[in-house]
Amino acid sequence: MAGDRSDPIIRVHDVSVQFGVTKVLDGLSLDVKRGEILGFVGPSGAGKSVLTRTIIGLVPKIAGSIEVFGVDLDAADESARRAIERRWGVLFQQGALFSSLNVRQNIQFPVREYLNVSQRLLDEITIAKLGMVGLRPEVADRYPSELSGGMIKRVALARALALDPELVFLDEPTSGLDPIGAGDFDDLVRTLQRTLGLTVFMVTHDLDSLHTACDRIAVLGNGKIIAAGSMADMLASSHPWLRAYFHGKRARAVVG
Amino acid sequence: MDDGPTLEQIAQGDGLALCAAGPWTAGFAPVLERIVADAETLTGSRPNIFIDVSQISKLDTFGAWLIERLRRGLTHGNVEAKIAGLSANYASLVDEVRRVPAAEPTAARQNALITLLEDIGRNVVGFGTTLTDLIGMLGAVLAASGRVLRHPRSFRLTSTVHHLEQVCWRAVPIIVLITFLIGCIISQQGIFHFRKFGADIFVVDMLGVLVLREIGVLLVAIMVAGRSGSAYTAELGSMKMREEIDALRTMGFDPVEVLILPRMLALVIALPILAFLGAMAALYGGGLVAWLYGGVQPEAFLIRLRDAISIDHFVVGMIKAPVMAAVIGIVACVEGLAVQGSAESLGQRTTSSVVKGIFFVIVMDGVFAIFFATIGM
Numbered sequence: 126m127a128g129d130r131s132d133p134i135i136r137v138h139d140v141s142v143q144f145g146v147t148k149v150l151d152g153l154s155l156d157v158k159r160g161e162i163l164g165f166v167g168p169s170g171a172g173k174s175v176l177t178r179t180i181i182g183l184v185p186k187i188a189g190s191i192e193v194f195g196v197d198l199d200a201a202d203e204s205a206r207r208a209i210e211r212r213w214g215v216l217f218q219q220g221a222l223f224s225s226l227n228v229r230q231n232i233q234f235p236v237r238e239y240l241n242v243s244q245r246l247l248d249e250i251t252i253a254k255l256g257m258v259g260l261r262p263e264v265a266d267r268y269p270s271e272l273s274g275g276m277i278k279r280v281a282l283a284r285a286l287a288l289d290p291e292l293v294f295l296d297e298p299t300s301g302l303d304p305i306g307a308g309d310f311d312d313l314v315r316t317l318q319r320t321l322g323l324t325v326f327m328v329t330h331d332l333d334s335l336h337t338a339c340d341r342i343a344v345l346g347n348g349k350i351i352a353a354g355s356m357a358d359m360l361a362s363s364h365p366w367l368r369a370y371f372h373g374k375r376a377r378a379v380v381g
Numbered sequence: 382m383d384d385g386p387t388l389e390q391i392a393q394g395d396g397l398a399l400c401a402a403g404p405w406t407a408g409f410a411p412v413l414e415r416i417v418a419d420a421e422t423l424t425g426s427r428p429n430i431f432i433d434v435s436q437i438s439k440l441d442t443f444g445a446w447l448i449e450r451l452r453r454g455l456t457h458g459n460v461e462a463k464i465a466g467l468s469a470n471y472a473s474l475v476d477e478v479r480r481v482p483a484a485e486p487t488a489a490r491q492n493a494l495i496t497l498l499e500d501i502g503r504n505v506v507g508f509g510t511t512l513t514d515l516i517g518m519l520g521a522v523l524a525a526s527g528r529v530l531r532h533p534r535s536f537r538l539t540s541t542v543h544h545l546e547q548v549c550w551r552a553v554p555i556i557v558l559i560t561f562l563i564g565c566i567i568s569q570q571g572i573f574h575f576r577k578f579g580a581d582i583f584v585v586d587m588l589g590v591l592v593l594r595e596i597g598v599l600l601v602a603i604m605v606a607g608r609s610g611s612a613y614t615a616e617l618g619s620m621k622m623r624e625e626i627d628a629l630r631t632m633g634f635d636p637v638e639v640l641i642l643p644r645m646l647a648l649v650i651a652l653p654i655l656a657f658l659g660a661m662a663a664l665y666g667g668g669l670v671a672w673l674y675g676g677v678q679p680e681a682f683l684i685r686l687r688d689a690i691s692i693d694h695f696v697v698g699m700i701k702a703p704v705m706a707a708v709i710g711i712v713a714c715v716e717g718l719a720v721q722g723s724a725e726s727l728g729q730r731t732t733s734s735v736v737k738g739i740f741f742v743i744v745m746d747g748v749f750a751i752f753f754a755t756i757g758m
Contacts, residue, residue, distance in 0.1 A: 225725030242410045246443070253446050253481045262482055270622075270722020289407055289441035320474035321441060 140189030151348030162325040167345030214285030220277035222269040229265040311338040396429030402436035405444025421454035435466025540643040548609040549651035564663030572675035588667040589690035597660035602705040606738035610713035614734035617717025652706035
């Protein structure tokens with residue numbers, strides 16, 4: 126949509142999430158701008174996936190508000206929520222493909238539900254989506270249990286993109302891919318962002334992805350955003366965790 | 382809000398320009414497909430065809446693909462349709478779909494009769510393999526028991542006790558309740574019909590024989606197959622799906638010894654206990670109904686029971702119980718290990734575990750009936 130590019134597509138305000146007595150997110154606020162690729166990093170177990178799941182409504186929050194596409198998700202009724210869910214795509218960490226459907230059916234599933242599209246167009250689009258994520262058409266008839274880990278990721282991305290969403294959530298999309306595949310994946314995300322005007326919320330640990338694909342990086346620590354900004358801001362930061370992360374042994378090879 | 386998408390045809394000398402405009406997006410897919418199909422039929426023999434996409438207000442993968450489909454449809458022989466007016470924004474998307482190979486037609490459906498015959502054939506063969514699988518599992522369990530007897534330290538006591546709690550202790554309330562009710566019903570029905578002959582007291586004979594010899598153990602076995610056999614299949618099946626069983630194997634553990642033997646043993650111990658408790662509950666329920674409904678005093682009931690029922694009836698029931706437990710356990714474990722990658726397969730295997738478990742329990746019961754009749758017990 127022809128919205129202002131600077132207005133936030135996701136507005137997370139003062140959100141807290143608690144599991145038992147552990148407070149995972151504690152008054153977290155974060156804006157994601159339309160059309161940007163936001164890389165979301167933080168130590169393992171800090172709650173990156175929890176924030177993602179809270180935004181998409183899978184984890185209940187105890188305080189705060191979340192707006193997506195300018196709509197407060199708590200205030201939205203069933204049909205408004207549904208309309209929003211149709212406009213986003215989610216790539217889960219483990220792929221979460223439907224194990225009893227084959228690849229073709231997995232990709233067609235959301236399209237069939239939401240759109241009135243002929244079977245011929247569905248089949249052609251499936252092949253097109255598979256091509257976009259770098260898979261050959263032969264894969265379409267396989268079942269998820271017959272796919273490799275990287276292929277599962279790609280099929281899951283194809284499914285997340287099936288409805289041409291405006292916003293995609295990617296939970297560690299490049300983990301488990303070989304470096305070439307991961308690089309292709311970054312290019313792919315970039316291409317899609319350019320062509321479809323996609324906004325990408327990407328939880329990742331892949332420094333290459335952060336460096337090449339992301340416009341902005343947000344860092345989670347102690348249940349809050351401890352820093353948000355460009356790669357240059359991250360490198361300039363004096364926060365100890367950020368220094369360890371972006372200046373560590375593995376980072377030097379990437380950012381020099 | 383935009384109007385719907387359009388495709389206008391403008392003749393240009395010997396060429397033809399197709400001007401696409403408006404939103405070419407998934408939401409308008411049915412309209413777009415019709416537009417594209419109409420345009421494909423109208424090509425004629427123009428040597429130059431341009432698809433002008435500069436007026437398109439919004440384009441997604443569906444729209445881009447339909448333009449590509451149109452382009453391919455208009456391209457034949459030496460005539461190649463070209464796309465013009467592509468904005469930089471959409472260029473990479475159109476390039477992307479241009480690389481898509483043509484979809485191949487899906488395989489034709491087979492004749493229903495042939496499919497039916499094929500299904501029957503597969504089921505017959507499947508029954509044979511089920512039997513060999515069951516015998517294979519029985520052998521594996523016996524071999525594992527042998528190893529454990531030689532090296533008692535490798536026996537998994539904690540696991541066995543855990544499963545014993547699950548299949549025995551936690552099953553007591555429901556088993557006792559159901560057998561109690563069944564006892565009540567048998568007694569009530571017996572009295573109702575025997576009263577016509579003035580033979581009320583014979584209800585005790587019937588109740589004793591039925592409960593101790595047949596119903597007690599059979600009913601409990603069926604309930605255990607539904608309650609614990611299905612649980613075993615689901616547990617082992619999801620472990621198989623998540624490669625946990627492969628992980629065990631690579632660490633040098635035998636899955637039969639680690640996972641199946643404790644479960645089997647727990648079931649073999651549990652079923653006689655449950656069958657005994659069930660039989661007692663059924664007798665109690667039957668006696669209660671005989672007293673309240675039939676007016677048979679508890680003392681009279683007990684004296685009659687002692688006269689009518691020999692210890693043999695009870696022994697027969699108790700001998701059957703562990704064998705039935707073994708059958709249920711083996712079926713459940715074979716089905717669990719046969720689970721494939723999908724959630725659907727887990728459901729199918731769990732269903733077939735219960736169905737086959739109950740079937741084999743009843744078959745075993747028939748075999749036992751013939752056996753005990755022959756040896757006069």
